Amino acid sequence: MADDIFKKLIAHSKEYGFVFQSSEIYDGLGAVYDYGQNGVELKNNIKKYWRDSMVKLHENVVGLDSAIFMHPTIWKASGHVDAFNDPLIDNKDSKKRYRADVLIEDALAKIEAKMDKEVTKAKKRFGDSFDEAQFRETNPRVLANQEKWNALHKRFSDALNNNDLNELKQIIIDQEVACPVSGSKNWTDVRQFNLMFSTEMGSTAEGANTIYLRPETAQGIFVNYLNVQKTGRLKLPFGIAQIGKAFRNEIVARQFIFRMREFEQMEMQFFVKPGTELDWFDKWRETRMSWHRALGFGDENYRFHEHEKLAHYANAAVDVEYKFPFGFKEVEGIHSRTDFDLNQHQEFSGKKIQYFDPELGKSYVPYVVETSIGVDRMFLQVMAASYCEEEVTSSNGKVDTRVVLKLPTPLAPIKLAVMPLVKKDGLPEKAREIIGDLKFDFNCAYDEKDSIGKRYRRMDALGTPFCVTVDHQTLEDNTVTIRHRDTMEQERVAIEALGGIVENATNFKALYAKLK
RNA sequence: GCGGGAGUAGCUCAGCUGAUAGAGCAUUAGCCUUCCAAGCUAAGGGUCGCGGGUUUGAAUCCCGUCUCCCGCUCCA
Numbered sequence: 001m002a003d004d005i006f007k008k009l010i011a012h013s014k015e016y017g018f019v020f021q022s023s024e025i026y027d028g029l030g031a032v033y034d035y036g037q038n039g040v041e042l043k044n045n046i047k048k049y050w051r052d053s054m055v056k057l058h059e060n061v062v063g064l065d066s067a068i069f070m071h072p073t074i075w076k077a078s079g080h081v082d083a084f085n086d087p088l089i090d091n092k093d094s095k096k097r098y099r100a101d102v103l104i105e106d107a108l109a110k111i112e113a114k115m116d117k118e119v120t121k122a123k124k125r126f127g128d129s130f131d132e133a134q135f136r137e138t139n140p141r142v143l144a145n146q147e148k149w150n151a152l153h154k155r156f157s158d159a160l161n162n163n164d165l166n167e168l169k170q171i172i173i174d175q176e177v178a179c180p181v182s183g184s185k186n187w188t189d190v191r192q193f194n195l196m197f198s199t200e201m202g203s204t205a206e207g208a209n210t211i212y213l214r215p216e217t218a219q220g221i222f223v224n225y226l227n228v229q230k231t232g233r234l235k236l237p238f239g240i241a242q243i244g245k246a247f248r249n250e251i252v253a254r255q256f257i258f259r260m261r262e263f264e265q266m267e268m269q270f271f272v273k274p275g276t277e278l279d280w281f282d283k284w285r286e287t288r289m290s291w292h293r294a295l296g297f298g299d300e301n302y303r304f305h306e307h308e309k310l311a312h313y314a315n316a317a318v319d320v321e322y323k324f325p326f327g328f329k330e331v332e333g334i335h336s337r338t339d340f341d342l343n344q345h346q347e348f349s350g351k352k353i354q355y356f357d358p359e360l361g362k363s364y365v366p367y368v369v370e371t372s373i374g375v376d377r378m379f380l381q382v383m384a385a386s387y388c389e390e391e392v393t394s395s396n397g398k399v400d401t402r403v404v405l406k407l408p409t410p411l412a413p414i415k416l417a418v419m420p421l422v423k424k425d426g427l428p429e430k431a432r433e434i435i436g437d438l439k440f441d442f443n444c445a446y447d448e449k450d451s452i453g454k455r456y457r458r459m460d461a462l463g464t465p466f467c468v469t470v471d472h473q474t475l476e477d478n479t480v481t482i483r484h485r486d487t488m489e490q491e492r493v494a495i496e497a498l499g500g501i502v503e504n505a506t507n508f509k510a511l512y513a514k515l516k
Numbered sequence: 517g518c519g520g521g522a523g524u525a526g527c528u529c530a531g532c533u534g535a536u537a538g539a540g541c542a543u544u545a546g547c548c549u550u551c552c553a554a555g556c557u558a559a560g561g562g563u564c565g566c567g568g569g570u571u572u573g574a575a576u577c578c579c580g581u582c583u584c585c586c587g588c589u590c591c592a
Contacts, residue, residue, distance in 0.1 A: 007585095015527065015542090027523090027565065027583040080592075088517090088590090098589095188517060195591080216592075250591070259591080311592050335592095392552075400553070422549050449544095453552030460552095469551065481551075488552070 006325040009387050010256055012403070016461055018042065018383070019257060031250065031261045038462055039379070041413030041443060043264075046378050047243055049410065050266045052508060053291055053515055054241040061239035061268060062232055066220025068245060069201065072211050074219050077348035078341060079312065080196060080212075087168055089190045100168045100190045104156050107175045111149045118142050165190040197247045213247040218370060220244070221269045222341045225366075226353055229271075236355055236366055237280065239270040243375070255326065257376040264375035271366040273357065274339065280369045281316050281336045287516060288332055288371050292320060294514035295408050297385035303328060313340030320373075322381045331381055332373035339365040382411060386463060392488075405463030406486055409506040415442035416466040416502055417459045423448040431470045434480070434495060442502055460485060466502055 013019040018039035022032035035043055055063050075081045087100040118141055123130050136142050152175070159167035169190045178185050197213040214220065221240045228240055243266045250261055257263075272280045285304065293299050305328075307317035316336040321328040342365045346353045354363040383405070390402045409415075418435050420427030428448055435444045445464065447455045452469065459467050467483040474480050474495075482501065483490045493501065 011527075021584080030584075078592085248591080255586095313592080402553085421551070424549080451550065451553075451555095453550090455553090456551080457553045467552095471551080483551080490551075 005387070006256075006384075009325065009383055012387065012461070013039070013256075013383060031259065033257050033260060033376075038413040042382065042407070042411055042463075043375060043379055045411040045413070046382065047266065047375060049508060049511065050291075050373070050378075051241065051243060053512060054239070054268055057512060057515065058239065060234070060237065061241055061270075062228060062234070064221060064224060064228060064240050064242045065244065066217070066224060066242060068214050068247075069211055070214060070220065070223070072209060073348055074223060074345070075196065075212050075215075077344040078219050079344070080215055087165060087190050089169065089172065089187055100165075100172065101156075103177050104152075104168065104171055104175070107171075107177055108149060108152060108156070111145050111152070115142050115145045115149075118145075195249050197249055214244075215248050216246050216372075217242050217244045217265045217267045218269060218372070219341070221267065222345055222368075223349075225271065225342060226351075229355065236357070237270060237272040237276070239268050241266070241268040243267075257380050258324075258329065260376060265372060266375055266378075267370065267372045269337075270369045270371075271355070272369060274364060274367045277336045277338065277367040277369055278316060281318075281334065284369055284371055285318055285320075285334045288334060288373075289320060290514070290516040292322070292331070294511050295382070295385070295411075297322075297381075301385070305330065311335075313337050322385075324381065324384055329377075331377045332371065335370045335372070337368040337370050339367050341368065342366065382407065402457060402460060404460040404485065407463035407465075408511065409465045410508045410511055412463045412465050412506065413443060414445045414459070414462055414464045415506050416468055416498075417445040417447055417455070417464050418468045418470065419447045419452065419455055421452055421469055421471040425472065426475060427470050427472070430474055431468075434468065434470070434498070438499060438502070441499060442506070456483060456488075465506060468498060 010019075014021075014036075016038060017036035020034045020036050021028045022034050023029045051063065054061050072081075089098055089100045089103065115136070118139060119132060119135060122135050122139070123132070136146070152171070155167070155171055158164070159171065166189070169187065172187060172190075173185070176185060196215050198210050199213065201209045201211045221242055224240070228234065229238070232238075243264065245262060246265050247262050250259060270280060270284065289302065289304070292302055301323040303321050305319040305321050307314075307319070310317055314335050315338050318334050319330040320332040320334070322331050342353045345351075346365065352363075353365060355366050356363045386405045386407045388404050388406055390404060391399055392402045393399050416438070418431045418438075420431045431446060431448075435446055438444055445459070447458065449455070456467055463485070465485045467485075469481045469483065469490075471481070478495045479492050480495055480498070481490045481492050482498065
């Protein structure tokens with residue numbers, strides 16, 4: 001059933017111009033999506049909500065827009081180059097995937113174990129007079145194994161150095177490595193999985209550098225820490241906030257826009273005095289939760305998920321999870337990243353990245369608390385939370401279904417539609433005149449096609465909060481009817497009052513007021 | 517990568533015991549003038565994912581291939 005709603009949501013997103021599959025006319029490109037004419041408006045509004053609540057509402061948080069391309073060494077320093085490059089092999093029977101290098105290392109360890117066993121046995125036999133070094137050099141069984149080990153180790157390191165995947169597989173076959181789960185030796189080829197996209201910078205082949213498309217935006221903040229801190233004369237604690245694209249060559253990327261290969265992050269790195277990071281971590285987790293809850297999607301649909309296994313750089317981590325149609329899933333992560341990243345960059349760049357604390361009279365590397373949210377996941381959350389199918393009974397007793405996107409009004413792609421009740425008698429002209437006045441302040445739509453009820457429903461499906469209808473009375477007294485999306489109720493108001501009504505109901509201030 | 521499902525109009529699908537490619541909705545134009553999607557008339561839109569084979573003839577049968585969706589492995 002929930003799956004059903006998810007499918008409807010995907011279809012709705014396409015039908016009403018929110019999200020399209022990338023390169024659709026060429027059969028699509030896996031896990032890449034485009035935002036359509038309404039999607040881009042909604043997405044921009046989500047980004048505005050985040051940016052304003054970070055940068056405008058916090059005196060000590062500033063913005064940044066760093067480039068996607070960065071010096072390759074940054075990814076060595078951050079640990080991504082090592083962590084993102086694995087030769088993997090699958091067992092065809094158990095469907096389990098292993099790191100090929102780990103399997104071979106296990107085989108090496110097995111040989112070592114054999115030799116150790118011989119040594120242990122001999123030790124028992126000879127007692128105190130046992131000379132281990134001599135034994136290892138002379139015992140034929142140990143020597144044979146040592147030779148085996150040396151040969152295998154050389155083959156292994158050669159294969160790794162030459163990045164020879166076929167050789168890695170051949171080693172696994174020759175060593176008769178079996179899958180621990182299925183026990184079979186039925187292996188696929190070894191494949192290199194590089195989770196970072198790479199490209200070449202520099203137009204000549206010999207001068208070209210391999211550079212990576214960033215897999216997270218955070219590093220752009222870390223490497224600009226000194227620039228921003230010094231030019232902004234910022235004192236700890238302070239934060240740098242950035243919205244930008246990131247790229248990961250995910251092995252599987254599924255569930256619509258929940259996990260994409262090209263995605264957008266909204267990250268804020270908050271720099272603090274060492275020792276205070278866990279207090280700030282607690283503060284930010286509450287701040288971020290309140291940001292989510294202010295949208296009014298129901299507090300019960302959110303929860304924290306504490307990380308038990310922490311990443312190498314973190315000393316605390318928690319996710320904000322939202323109840324999607326396919327279950328509770330992460331939309332935001334809050335991490336206490338310690339001084340790991342800045343330390344690494346200090347080491348790899350050879351530049352001091354420190355903060356002089358005037359109170360203590362000394363310099364130190366700040367600690368970092370990070371909040372990191374996926375724009376696309378947020379978008380999906382907003383769509384999932386807003387999508388409603390309502391039963392509507394009309395005056396003649398007919399029951400039909402109304403599909404309405406109950407978007408938080410500040411996020412709605414279109415704020416109001418103005419339509420003539422009929423397309424004659426000067427009503428269309430009057431409607432366009434009204435739009436002419438309001439279009440500078442709001443995204444407006446005009447529609448004269450089909451019956452008025454049908455037009456209302458079309459706007460419901462887009463999440464437009466207001467429909468303004470021009471009728472014959474309008475021409476006499478300059479009043480119009482304004483219809484509210486959620487209640488379907490209408491009221492008659494003066495044309496000059498429209499701007500104020502829409503502004504009051506759709507500006508971001510009410511949202512910001514709810515933030516803690 | 518493995519397993520399962522699916523590719524026919526913008527959308528949802530029918531046609532699949534081989535023989536001129538269909539419906540509903542949507543779109544466009546005109547009529548009607550009506551405050552909650554369903555009035556009337558007309559039009560546009562498809563190399564039936566792609567390639568090959570069998571056949572007098574293939575959306576339909578056979579082989580190959582690509583893509584998408586779901587599950588599993590991964591996710592700093």
